[in-house]
Amino acid sequence: MKELIIATKNKGKIRDFEQLFSPFSIQVKSLLDIEGIEDIEETGSTFEENAAIKAEAISNKFGVTVIADDSGLVVDALNGAPGVYSARYAGEDKDDQANIEKVLSELQGTSEENRTARFVCVLAVSQPAKETFFTRGECEGTIGYQVKGEHGFGYDPIFYPLNSRRTMAEMRPEEKNQISHRKKALDQLKKWVEQL
Numbered sequence: 001m002k003e004l005i006i007a008t009k010n011k012g013k014i015r016d017f018e019q020l021f022s023p024f025s026i027q028v029k030s031l032l033d034i035e036g037i038e039d040i041e042e043t044g045s046t047f048e049e050n051a052a053i054k055a056e057a058i059s060n061k062f063g064v065t066v067i068a069d070d071s072g073l074v075v076d077a078l079n080g081a082p083g084v085y086s087a088r089y090a091g092e093d094k095d096d097q098a099n100i101e102k103v104l105s106e107l108q109g110t111s112e113e114n115r116t117a118r119f120v121c122v123l124a125v126s127q128p129a130k131e132t133f134f135t136r137g138e139c140e141g142t143i144g145y146q147v148k149g150e151h152g153f154g155y156d157p158i159f160y161p162l163n164s165r166r167t168m169a170e171m172r173p174e175e176k177n178q179i180s181h182r183k184k185a186l187d188q189l190k191k192w193v194e195q196l
């Protein structure tokens with residue numbers, strides 16, 4: 001089976017990608033499968049910049065093709081926060097529960113129609129001796145008032161995709177992976193993935 005390195009240490013993303021890549025018979029390798037990879041500092045101010053930093057760091061280190069995912073939750077009433085800072089919104093330790101609590105508390109008093117938000121996923125593809133390229137997927141929705149559901153990761157328990165009465169964390173992984181930002185970004189890579 002072909003292998004592809006995804007430059008991430010996020011177990012939730014890894015699970016999403018394992019499922020999303022399974023129809024292509026591609027085995028996903030993450031940075032958790034490779035020993036001794038230090039955390040890569042995400043110094044960019046856009047999803048594209050951070051995705052490129054991660055993909056190029058690992059591609060240059062090993063001389064192989066690498067995909068990286070930079071993603072986050074963009075909340076309109078918070079002027080786009082947490083955005084590129086989604087993982088560390090409530091502090092450096094990337095605590096999903098603390099991040100959720102912070103979003104809910106910042107949105108206290110915000111009415112239902114003003115709780116619109118979207119998940120954004122940017123994939124960067126870095127290949128030896130080629131220019132890095134990007135795809136982007138977005139999933140529109142609204143932010144709820146309390147956590148619901150056990151699946152997924154990150155902000156999934158408070159995110160209601162458009163026209164859904166269930167949060168992303170109440171959906172089975174296969175359901176999330178039909179509508180998610182990550183799925184939409186990967187769909188645009190289909191041709192490239194098929195020629196790997």
Ligand SMILES: O=c1[nH]c(=O)c2ncn([C@@H]3O[C@H](COP(=O)(O)OP(=O)(O)OP(=O)(O)O)[C@@H](O)[C@H]3O)c2[nH]1
Binds near residue numbers: 054069119154
């Ligand atoms: O509920 C969610 N469902 C999703 O599908 C999703 N995708 C992203 N996010 C949030 O955005 C951060 C990414 O930040 P991020 O791209 O820097 O990744 P990360 O630091 O967690 O891992 P790495 O890939 O950099 O190693 C994550 O931690 C999450 O908080 C999601 N939340």
Ligand SMILES: [Mg+2]
Binds near residue numbers: 042087
């Ligand atoms: Mg990160």
